[in-house]
Amino acid sequence: MSVIDTPKLDRHALPDAGGHFGPYGGMYVPETLMTALFDLTAEYEKAKADPAFQEELRFMLKQYAGRPTELYFAERLTEHCGGAKIYLKREDGLHTGAHKVNHCIGQALLTKRMGKKRVIAETGAGQHGVATAAVCAKFGFECCIYMGAVDMERQALNVFRMRLMGAEVRSVEAGQKTLKDAVNEAMRDWVTNVGDTHYILGSALGSHPYPMMVRDFQKVIGEEAKRQILEMEGRLPDECVACVGGGSNCIGLFYEFLDEPNVRLVGVEAGGHGISQGQHAARFEGGRVGVLQGAKTYILQNPDGQIELTHSVSAGLDYAAIGPEHAYYHDQGRIHYGYATDDEVMKAFEVLSRKEGIIPALESTHAIAYALKRAPQMSKDEILVVNLSGRGDKDVQQAMKLLGGMKGLTDGDRKNNLKPFREEWLTLRPE
Amino acid sequence: MSGPNRIQQAFDQARDADSALFVTYLCAGDPDFDTSLAACRAVIEAGTDLLELGVPFSDPLADGLTNQLAAQRALESGMSHEKVMKLVRAVREFSDVPIVFYTYYNLILAHGEADYAKIAREAGVDGILTLDLPPEEADNWDRACAAENLKTVYIVAPTTPPERIGKIAASATGFLYYVSRTGVTGERDSLSVDLQDKVALIRESTKLPLVVGFGVSRPEHVRDIAAVADGVVVGSSIVNCIANNLGDTDATLAALHDKVTTLRTGLA
Numbered sequence: 111m112s113v114i115d116t117p118k119l120d121r122h123a124l125p126d127a128g129g130h131f132g133p134y135g136g137m138y139v140p141e142t143l144m145t146a147l148f149d150l151t152a153e154y155e156k157a158k159a160d161p162a163f164q165e166e167l168r169f170m171l172k173q174y175a176g177r178p179t180e181l182y183f184a185e186r187l188t189e190h191c192g193g194a195k196i197y198l199k200r201e202d203g204l205h206t207g208a209h210k211v212n213h214c215i216g217q218a219l220l221t222k223r224m225g226k227k228r229v230i231a232e233t234g235a236g237q238h239g240v241a242t243a244a245v246c247a248k249f250g251f252e253c254c255i256y257m258g259a260v261d262m263e264r265q266a267l268n269v270f271r272m273r274l275m276g277a278e279v280r281s282v283e284a285g286q287k288t289l290k291d292a293v294n295e296a297m298r299d300w301v302t303n304v305g306d307t308h309y310i311l312g313s314a315l316g317s318h319p320y321p322m323m324v325r326d327f328q329k330v331i332g333e334e335a336k337r338q339i340l341e342m343e344g345r346l347p348d349e350c351v352a353c354v355g356g357g358s359n360c361i362g363l364f365y366e367f368l369d370e371p372n373v374r375l376v377g378v379e380a381g382g383h384g385i386s387q388g389q390h391a392a393r394f395e396g397g398r399v400g401v402l403q404g405a406k407t408y409i410l411q412n413p414d415g416q417i418e419l420t421h422s423v424s425a426g427l428d429y430a431a432i433g434p435e436h437a438y439y440h441d442q443g444r445i446h447y448g449y450a451t452d453d454e455v456m457k458a459f460e461v462l463s464r465k466e467g468i469i470p471a472l473e474s475t476h477a478i479a480y481a482l483k484r485a486p487q488m489s490k491d492e493i494l495v496v497n498l499s500g501r502g503d504k505d506v507q508q509a510m511k512l513l514g515g516m517k518g519l520t521d522g523d524r525k526n527n528l529k530p531f532r533e534e535w536l537t538l539r540p541e
Numbered sequence: 542m543s544g545p546n547r548i549q550q551a552f553d554q555a556r557d558a559d560s561a562l563f564v565t566y567l568c569a570g571d572p573d574f575d576t577s578l579a580a581c582r583a584v585i586e587a588g589t590d591l592l593e594l595g596v597p598f599s600d601p602l603a604d605g606l607t608n609q610l611a612a613q614r615a616l617e618s619g620m621s622h623e624k625v626m627k628l629v630r631a632v633r634e635f636s637d638v639p640i641v642f643y644t645y646y647n648l649i650l651a652h653g654e655a656d657y658a659k660i661a662r663e664a665g666v667d668g669i670l671t672l673d674l675p676p677e678e679a680d681n682w683d684r685a686c687a688a689e690n691l692k693t694v695y696i697v698a699p700t701t702p703p704e705r706i707g708k709i710a711a712s713a714t715g716f717l718y719y720v721s722r723t724g725v726t727g728e729r730d731s732l733s734v735d736l737q738d739k740v741a742l743i744r745e746s747t748k749l750p751l752v753v754g755f756g757v758s759r760p761e762h763v764r765d766i767a768a769v770a771d772g773v774v775v776g777s778s779i780v781n782c783i784a785n786n787l788g789d790t791d792a793t794l795a796a797l798h799d800k801v802t803t804l805r806t807g808l809a
Contacts, residue, residue, distance in 0.1 A: 128677060138646055138673045140603040141709070142698040142720065284609060285599065294602040301603065304700060400647045401673065403602060414622040415651030416599040 119444055121368040124435065129318020132441065135434035137317045138401045143297075146304045151319040153224055158326070163219060167327075170215045174248065175205045177212075177330065181338035181495070186465045187481075194348065194488035196481055198468070198498040199335050199363060208471060208500030209331060209359045210241035214310060216327035218245035221308040228252040228307040232296040234261055234289030234355070235426030235473060236268025237500055238312030243277035245310075253277040256295040258287040261425045268504050286419055289355075289429045293403050313356025314433035317404030321434050328362025335495055336366050343493060349374040349484070352497035353476040354447065355391070355426050357433035359499035364445060374446070376484075377436060378476040380422030381449035391420040392449040393432040394440055402430065407437040423452040423512065424472035424505075450479035456512055458482055459502065471500030472509070547639035547667045548692050548715050551590055552750040552771055561767035562590035563805055564752055566643065566776035568611035569594045569628050570620030571783055576790050577615070580783060581632050583794045587801035589638060591752075591772065593670075596625055596644035603645075603672040607777040610784060622652065626664040633665035641668040641694055641715070646682075654685040661691060668692035668715040676712035683712055694718055703742055710747035718774065719743060720755040721766070740769045763807025775804055 129135045129151075137147060157163040171177040180200045188196045201209040221229055229251045233239030239255040246253035255272055259281045262269050272279050285291040293316070300309045314324040332350075339347055350367055352360035354377035367373040382390035390396065397408040402417060410418040410430040422428040439445040450458070455472060458479035463469050470478055474497065481496045488494060502509070555562050565584045570577045581592065595608060597615035604612070629640060642661065649657045649671065661669065669691060674682060676695065686693050692715025697706055699720065710717060721736055736753065743751055753766045754774025766773045782796035 136678050137675060138678055139675065140672055140698075141675060141696040142603075142700050144675050144677075144698075145700045145702060145705070284613075290600065294600055297602045298605070398651075400650050401645075402600065402647060404673075409647070411647065411651065413651065415648040416616065417647075 119368060119442065121365060124438065125318060125322050129322065131321070131435045131438035133399075134407050134437040135318060135321055135405050137404065138406065139297075139317045139404050140301055142301045143304060143317070146300070147317055147319065149224070150220070154220060154319055154323050157220055157223055163223070166219055167216055170219070171212065171330065175211045175215060176203065178334045178338075179203050179331075181335055181342065183342070184466050187462065188485070190461070190465050191482060191485035193485040193490060194492040194494040195490070196485055197339065197347070197493065197495045199331060199495060201331060201359065201497060201499045202468070202470065202474065202501035206237070206241045206244050207503065208237040208241065209328060209362060210238040210312060210500075211244065212330060212362070213324045213327035213358060214238070214241040214245045216323070217308070217310045218249050218251070221251060221310070222249055224308060226306055226308045228254070228303065229310055230254045230256065230296050230299050230303075230307055231310045231312055232256045232289065232292035233268075233312060234258070234292065234428060235424060235471070235500075236261070236265040236272070236504060237426060237471070239277070239279070240268050240271050240275075242310050242312070243272040243275040246277060247275045254299065255279045256282050256292040256299070258282045258289060258292050260287040261289065261292070264508050265425055265504055267507065288420070288425065290403070290417065290420075297403065313358040314361050314435060315356035315403070315405065315431065321405065324358050325361045325365060325435060328358050329365040331359065331362040331497065332364060332366030335363060339493065339495065345493075346370055346373050347493040347495040348372070348488065349376065349492070350495045350497070351376045351378060351477045351480050351484070353378050353427060353473050353499065354432060354436060355380070355429050355473060356431075357436045359474075359497050361433065361435055363495070363497040368439070368444060375444065376480060377445055377447045378480045379432075379447060379449040380424060380427035380476060381451035381454070382421040382423070384451055385449070388419040389421050390449070391422045391428050391430065393430070394447045395449060397432075399437070405431070405434045407434040408432050408440070423455055423508075424476070426471070426473040427476065448480060450476045454479040456509070459505075459509060460513065468498070469502035469506065470498055471502050472505045474499040475502070547637060548591070548641070551639050552716065555590065555771060560808060561770060562752065562772035563588055563763075563801070563808060564591045564593055564754065564772045564774040565589040565779055565801060566593040566595060566754075566774060568608060568615050568780060569596055569625045570615030570618060571597070571611040571780065572614040572787055573618035574620065574624055574628065576783070576793060578628060578631050579790065579794055580797055581628070582635065583797040584779065584801050585632075585636050585638050587798045588805045589801060591639045591641060592632070593641050593643050593774065593776070594625075594629070596642055596648055598645040598648055601645065605777065607780050607784065611780045622648070626660060629661075629664040629666055639667045640665060641670060641692075642666055643670050643672065646671050646674045649682065654682050655688065658685040658689040658691050662689040666691065668694050670694035670696065670718060672696070676709055679712055686714070692716075696720055697743055699739065703746070706743055706746040710749055713749055716750040716752055716771070717743065717747065719751060719753045719770070721753050736765070737769050757804070760804055760807035763804050767808050773808075775801075778804070
């Protein structure tokens with residue numbers, strides 16, 4: 111494996127004081143926000159070193175979110191694939207339904223520390239919005255969530271959940287009306303109301319300190335998984351896989367394993383309808399280095415630097431840029447990236463539901479789709495850990511529409527569809 | 542024409558006349574190339590001392606709705622990097638007014654900083670304000686501009702602490718742009734009350750010319766700002782002359798002419 115030749119990485123040295131991961135990351139924001147970002151960075155550094163903050167964070171993660179989550183041996187899925195033992199990190203079991211609550215709790219505690227009373231956030235799939243609405247209700251903050259009009263339609267259930275918990279959900283009609291446009295609107299709000307408002311950004315994205323801070327709040331996933339796999343198997347996994355939109359669940363699982371050269375790490379991007387312009391959100395396939403919404407990273411853009419349209423069946427991965435830390439580890443060769451298409455994802459969605467009785471979020475299903483392809487290539491004594499970052503309740507309505515419209519969905523055909531998963535229907539980047 | 546000195550000359554002349562520059566913002570290509578070129582001519586003829594041209598970007602996160610929609614119109618009409626430069630060259634055929642781009646960093650990076658600076662300078666651009674590029678990240682860009690003798694312009698915000706103003710001024714070679722209220726671009730009823738104090742504070746840190754904008758929509762605003770600053774930027778209320786008259790070029794140009802003429806009375 112090529113990772114063994116990679117020079118020793120020091121994950122703790124990144125980012126630098128300006129928020130850079132090698133050439134990526136940084137602070138590319140309007141001047142109005144610079145002071146707020148400096149203040150946030152300083153406050154976060156203080157909180158990080160404060161035992162009382164850490165204690166409250168641990169308490170909230172346990173009592174409110176339901177940590178630790180299980181590392182679950184997916185026995186029937188393993189049998190189905192006929193290769194590596196597949197373990198699922200059950201972030202889908204968390205309160206509000208996904209890993210997003212981890213960093214929302216962390217940022218809510220910071221908001222309280224900073225004495226701010228109003229919180230804004232953007233959301234794509236609605237999972238981050240729901241987690242933000244929940245912590246705002248819990249801490250008594252005024253809460254405003256920006257969501258693209260298209261996403262509001264495909265994630266109507268989450269819109270209702272946010273409103274039920276007292277959040278105002280503002281529909282974003284600009285641009286493509288998805289996640290990227292919601293980020294623009296949230297940043298505009300923050301530029302205007304920066305004095306009393308904290309922006310709970312929803313992924314390891316944007317300007318410093320967000321990629322670092324969100325990673326730090328999410329790395330508990332990998333810390334638990336490492337401890338759990340050592341307890342259960344007495345050794346480290348051979349490979350870990352997670353889906354990558356902005357990249358928060360992915361860096362959350364991988365961070366603890368970056369120093370372990372024998373653990374292969376694979377992030378799975380959204381292949382959408384396939385890799386052609388405007389039809390996907392696989393930044394390492396069609397993207398170039400640029401600056402969007404605060405950070406330098408890989409971005410889907412045209413030759414003039416205008417941001418390309420994106421597509422994914424999962425609203426949470428439907429985004430033109432990837433978190434800057436991923437860009438760095440991509441270039442270093444430490445994390446490998448592949449993609450799964452919408453069709454592959456919808457098949458995997460059915461497989462996990464039927465084999466394990468677990469309905470995955472469409473985002474997380476990208477990692478499952480990869481596992482279905484990868485596990486059969488691995489030997490039976492190898493271990494593959496999949497981050498099941500969220501549950502699929504929110505996606506059931508959309509899945510019903512999509513699966514109902516797919517060919518060959520009689521019961522008999524369904525059974526046939528479940529067998530041949532060794533075929534090459536998940537495209538991996540050549541290494 | 543010696544491009545880069547146009548900005549300096551304009552401020553020098555205004556200072557000698559104890560006046561301030563009337564700075565007009567238009568989005569390049571709004572609502573289409575031909576109308577935009579005619580709009581540039583109209584605002585210059587009505588009395589624009591410095592033309593700020595917004596380069597349309599798909600994700601203008603520092604701009605309010607007025608400018609967002611302008612950028613959207615421009616992009617939908619087919620504006621591209623090439624056409625933005627063509628517009629500048631076309632304006633240069635009839636005017637020597639200083640032109641400053643108001644843009645986003647990705648549009649520069651996509652071409653490479655050195656190449657972009659060269660292309661812009663050759664087209665007739667005098668200075669560039671990059672909205673999402675703070676001085677902390679601007680070393681390469683500042684060098685690229687210096688090599689082409691293109692002036693850099695930076696924003697000072699109401700949230701900028703006094704100790705940071707010097708750092709921003711050190712990156713700027715053209716002028717500083719003070720946004721008079723926190724927030725994105727747009728028209729407002731009242732101007733910031735502490736404007737005078739803030740301008741005085743900025744002047745302690747720099748000898749660079751200072752323009753003030755964001756929200757100027759009345760001659761009184763122009764008068765109040767001109768009393769303390771070297772230039773008054775009028776943006777959204779100009780762009781609205783286009784937005785409110787889409788499809789009627791004559792009405793657009795008449796509205797632009799009236800708006801500039803009316804607001805300029807604040808300079809008298």
